[in-house]
Amino acid sequence: xxxxxxxxxxxxxxxxxxxxxxxxxxxxxxxxxxxxxxxxxxxxxxxxxxxxxxxxxxxxxxxxxxxxxxxxxxxxxxxxxxxxxxxxxxxxxxxxxxxxxxxxxxxxxxxxxxxxxxxxxx
Amino acid sequence: xxxxxxxxxxxxxxxxxxxxxxxxxxxxxxxxxxxxxxxxxxxxxxxxxxxxxxxxxxxxxxxxxxxxxxxxxxxxxxxxxxxxxxxxxxxxxxxxxxxxxxxxxxx
Numbered sequence: 001x002x003x004x005x006x007x008x009x010x011x012x013x014x015x016x017x018x019x020x021x022x023x024x025x026x027x028x029x030x031x032x033x034x035x036x037x038x039x040x041x042x043x044x045x046x047x048x049x050x051x052x053x054x055x056x057x058x059x060x061x062x063x064x065x066x067x068x069x070x071x072x073x074x075x076x077x078x079x080x081x082x083x084x085x086x087x088x089x090x091x092x093x094x095x096x097x098x099x100x101x102x103x104x105x106x107x108x109x110x111x112x113x114x115x116x117x118x119x120x121x122x
Numbered sequence: 123x124x125x126x127x128x129x130x131x132x133x134x135x136x137x138x139x140x141x142x143x144x145x146x147x148x149x150x151x152x153x154x155x156x157x158x159x160x161x162x163x164x165x166x167x168x169x170x171x172x173x174x175x176x177x178x179x180x181x182x183x184x185x186x187x188x189x190x191x192x193x194x195x196x197x198x199x200x201x202x203x204x205x206x207x208x209x210x211x212x213x214x215x216x217x218x219x220x221x222x223x224x225x226x227x228x229x
Contacts, residue, residue, distance in 0.1 A: 035218070037218075037220075044209065044220055044221070044222050044223050045158075045160075045166065045209055045211075045220040045223075046220065047211075047217070047218035047219060047220065050216070050217075050218075059216045059217060061217070062123055095165055095166075097165075100168070100171060104213075105216045106213050106216050106217055106218045107171075107213055108156035108168055108171035108172070108211065108213060109156075109158075109166075109168060109211075110168050110171075110177065112165035112166060112167075113165065114164075114165060115165060
């Protein structure tokens with residue numbers, strides 16, 4: 001069974017940093033690109049970033065380039081999102097999501113974690 | 123950037139109704155469109171990918187069609203479990219953009 005479990009969210013002051021993690025199991029982690037998607041309270045979904053299965057290529061939403069860094073450790077089956085200089089508008093539930101197809105990069109997302117809430121507030 | 127719009131933003135319907143949601147892309151995305159269902163406090167659930175391919179385990183009352191810039195999600199006979207928010211998503215090229223969502227509520 002595929003499982004994705006996010007952690008690392010919490011309350012952080014504006015300008016602060018957080019690193020989110022997503023522990024994956026139940027599939028060949030290094031064969032799939034992985035994504036982060038966020039959802040502000042009561043709002044829609046916003047795709048954040050994708051990283052290829054090998055970790056060799058990363059892509060970001062234009063509005064977030066330079067703000068977040070996606071990475072992965074295939075030896076630990078874990079995806080990361082390093083978030084720096086956080087702003088109030090980064091407050092959201094952050095989901096990790098798996099690409100449906102092995103050959104894709106930012107595809108449809110067939111499995112999602114339950115999400116971790118990041119709150120940026122003083 | 124590709125922009126996605128959905129209509130209507132809210133849809134009131136009864137159990138047994140046929141409902142249709144429209145999604146439009148700001149440029150040609152061929153067939154690279156997916157649909158998701160989201161219920162309160164839960165992550166989205168993939169319903170349809172590549173415009174019309176039904177995800178495993180999704181009931182056949184859901185269907186998708188379209189190409190290029192205009193797409194539809196149809197539910198042939200609305201069931202109580204279908205009251206939720208539906209999002210479309212384009213994935214044309216190493217990027218993804220979601221539509222703003224359509225809330226399907228009980229009439």
